[in-house]
Structure formats: C-alpha cells, structure tokens
Amino acid sequence: MTYAHAFHRLPAVFGAVALLAVAGCASPTLGPTASADLMPTTGNTTTGNVQFVQLGGMVRVSGTIKGLKPNAEHGFHIHEKGDCSSGDGMSxxxxxxPTGAKHGHAGDPGVHAGDLPSLHADATGTATFSAELRGISVGAGVTDVVGRGLIVHAMPDDYVTQPTGNSGGRLACAVIVRR
Structure with missing residues (x-):
C-alpha cells in the first residue's frame, strides 16, 4: 500500500474511532417512564408536572412546579396512596x-423511598429541578412509584422529624401514572 493510498483511508479510520468513542459515552438505557400532574389542594394555586424515567438502577425525577412561595424551600415527597380525592391532600x-426506613435526605442510604430533594422556588414562585435517585423504581418491585401519590408541602423539610420532616400542609397532590 502506498503512502497516498493509506492517507485516503484515514477519514474512515477516524470516523470509526469517533463512533466507538460516542458509543462508549452513551447514557444508560431509558427504561419505563411515569409522570404526575400536580393539582392544587383547596385554597392553593400550586401546579406542575413531574417526570420519572428509569435509568438502569436509578430514576431521573424532573419537572417544573409553579405557584410556590417565592424564594422559599418546600418539602416534596412520594406518598403511599395514589389518592388525591380529599381537598387537603391527606387522602x-x-x-x-415500603422498606420501613427512616426519613432523611433523598439519595442518602437507608432513607424512605418517598424522600425527594426539596424544591427551591425562584422569585416568581417556580421550581425547576432534575435529580437522579436510587431507592425508587418505575414499573417494578416494592419501590415502584407508579400508582403512588406525589405531594408538594408548604414548608421546608427539616430532614430530622420522623417520619415526615415536619414539612407542613399539602399545597398540591398528584397520582404518579405510567406512560
């Protein structure tokens, strides 16, 4: 093979190397998905949409929630029952x-499957978030969130008070449904 002939093959070689490099950096395979459309409880205006996407052994939880107290932190949890029929969200x-764990910071080992990161509202009362969490699943197992409730609370989670974090009243409720 001549030098000139080998030189013309370089683009194909570099293209194959680039393709392998991109394939090696691919994100985990997307698994089942679910979502929750938050509706305000009586006397409140909080609404939003939250997505749950299984990514291997983790679940990405992301969304946007509006109608929160501006520049404030709000507790945010998955609740045991997919029932928002009461006006106050207590249903x-x-x-x-499901594992009888303690309440604490989402992502810490040994905490409730329902513990999610707190919401941080901006000056307009909107919180946009995305977190990848272990300890929950979409569509399978004892930690499956499908059919569960999703609650936005009025106050910050103190991460200490058992079993709830002392997050106050319920501003919005949703049922998590498989998509």
Missing amino acids: AGGHFN
Whole structure:
C-alpha cells in the first residue's frame, strides 16, 4: 500500500474511532417512564408536572412546579396512596416507605423511598429541578412509584422529624401514572 493510498483511508479510520468513542459515552438505557400532574389542594394555586424515567438502577425525577412561595424551600415527597380525592391532600396517606426506613435526605442510604430533594422556588414562585435517585423504581418491585401519590408541602423539610420532616400542609397532590 502506498503512502497516498493509506492517507485516503484515514477519514474512515477516524470516523470509526469517533463512533466507538460516542458509543462508549452513551447514557444508560431509558427504561419505563411515569409522570404526575400536580393539582392544587383547596385554597392553593400550586401546579406542575413531574417526570420519572428509569435509568438502569436509578430514576431521573424532573419537572417544573409553579405557584410556590417565592424564594422559599418546600418539602416534596412520594406518598403511599395514589389518592388525591380529599381537598387537603391527606387522602394520599403518609410517605411511601415500603422498606420501613427512616426519613432523611433523598439519595442518602437507608432513607424512605418517598424522600425527594426539596424544591427551591425562584422569585416568581417556580421550581425547576432534575435529580437522579436510587431507592425508587418505575414499573417494578416494592419501590415502584407508579400508582403512588406525589405531594408538594408548604414548608421546608427539616430532614430530622420522623417520619415526615415536619414539612407542613399539602399545597398540591398528584397520582404518579405510567406512560
């Protein structure tokens, strides 16, 4: 093979190397998905949409929630019952806790499956978030969030008070449904 002939093959070689490099950096395979459309409880205006996407052994939880107290932190949890029929959101029951774990910071080992990161509202009362969490699943197992309630609370989670975090009243409720 001549030098000139080998030189013309370089683009094909570099293209194959680039393709392998991109394939090696691919994100985990997307698994089942679910979503929740938050509706305000009586006397409140909080609404939003939250997506749950299974990514291998983690679940990406992301969304946008509006109608929160501006520049404030709000507790945010998955609750045991997919029932938002009461005006105050209490029909959703307590925190989703299928393994009998303690309440604490989402993502820490040994905490409730229902523990989610707190919401941080901006100056307009909107919180946009995305977190990848272990300890929950979409569509399978004891930690499956499908059919559970999703609650936005009025106050910050103190991460200490058991079993709820002392997050106050329920501003919005949704049922998590498989998509």
